[in-house]
Amino acid sequence: xxxxxxxxxxxxxxxxxxxxxxxxxxxxxxxxxFTKTVNRKMLDxxxxxxxxxxxxxxxxxxxxxxxxxSEGLNVPIWFPAAVxxxxxxxxxxxxxxxxPHLHYGLKKDxxxxxxxxxxxxTLLVLAITMHNIPEGLAVGxxxxxxxxxxxxxxxxxxxALAIGIGLQNFPEGMAVAFPxxxxxxxxxxxxxxGQLSGVVEPVAGILGAGLVxxxxxxxxYALSFAAGAMIFVCxxxxxxxSQQGGNADxxxxxxxxxxxIMMILDVALG
Numbered sequence: 001x002x003x004x005x006x007x008x009x010x011x012x013x014x015x016x017x018x019x020x021x022x023x024x025x026x027x028x029x030x031x032x033x034f035t036k037t038v039n040r041k042m043l044d045x046x047x048x049x050x051x052x053x054x055x056x057x058x059x060x061x062x063x064x065x066x067x068x069x070s071e072g073l074n075v076p077i078w079f080p081a082a083v084x085x086x087x088x089x090x091x092x093x094x095x096x097x098x099x100p101h102l103h104y105g106l107k108k109d110x111x112x113x114x115x116x117x118x119x120x121x122t123l124l125v126l127a128i129t130m131h132n133i134p135e136g137l138a139v140g141x142x143x144x145x146x147x148x149x150x151x152x153x154x155x156x157x158x159x160a161l162a163i164g165i166g167l168q169n170f171p172e173g174m175a176v177a178f179p180x181x182x183x184x185x186x187x188x189x190x191x192x193x194g195q196l197s198g199v200v201e202p203v204a205g206i207l208g209a210g211l212v213x214x215x216x217x218x219x220x221y222a223l224s225f226a227a228g229a230m231i232f233v234c235x236x237x238x239x240x241x242s243q244q245g246g247n248a249d250x251x252x253x254x255x256x257x258x259x260x261i262m263m264i265l266d267v268a269l270g
Contacts, residue, residue: 028173029194052258088228140208
């Protein structure tokens with residue numbers, strides 16, 4: 001089965017991998033069919049876990065390869081990684097400033113971005129969608145890099161990244177679906193909105209893979225751009241949200257475990 005996957009085009013590989021990550025988002029959202037509430041401690045641990053996965057993936061799967069690929073370019077070896085990383089953060093900051101969205105656990109009047117009269121469900125979906133854009137982009141860029149035959153980028157490493165992103169998507173689906181279920185929305189609608197936040201990942205994955213295939217010179221910048229965007233999400237949203245429920249120590253342990261698991265996945269497979 002792995003060999004069959006290996007023969008696919010990198011765009012198709014990225015598409016299938018991000019379908020998987022979207023599916024895990026839907027799996028997290030599907031828990032609303034079994035219960036109306038979620039244990040806050042468990043959710044905080046899982047949010048921390050997701051942050052740990054993304055932090056580890058940002059270095060081992062994205063920044064480290066970007067630095068290695070910068071050797072031989074007509075710029076200092078640190079330049080593409082530094083520029084791409086900062087641009088990724090700027091991109092997410094712009095999205096954060098202008099896209100209307102609402103973070104988990106907050107009231108509708110605490111929504112960020114341009115003020116609108118959109119329903120709370122839409123704002124919650126948009127908040128998680130902002131997370132998923134850089135995640136899908138990172139997976140796509142990783143598969144595109146592997147297809148170019150670059151030593152520091154392997155197909156196994158791209159698969160490890162997709163697995164890690166998938167694992168941390170599980171609580172994101174829950175973070176949309178459960179607040180909606182508690183507000184009185186039906187199980188089916190709560191699930192629908194919960195999984196909807198992951199739809200953007202296949203689109204971003206295809207875009208990421210296509211960009212690096214047709215523009216190899218931008219690859220170090222693209223990898224580090226995805227890393228910067230993911231670190232922005234972790235520091236600005238995931239980690240603070242995991243610390244607000246009175247389970248800071250448990251959430252921090254979640255970060256450590258998530259980081260360790262992603263590190264093992266990337267080093268062992270990449």
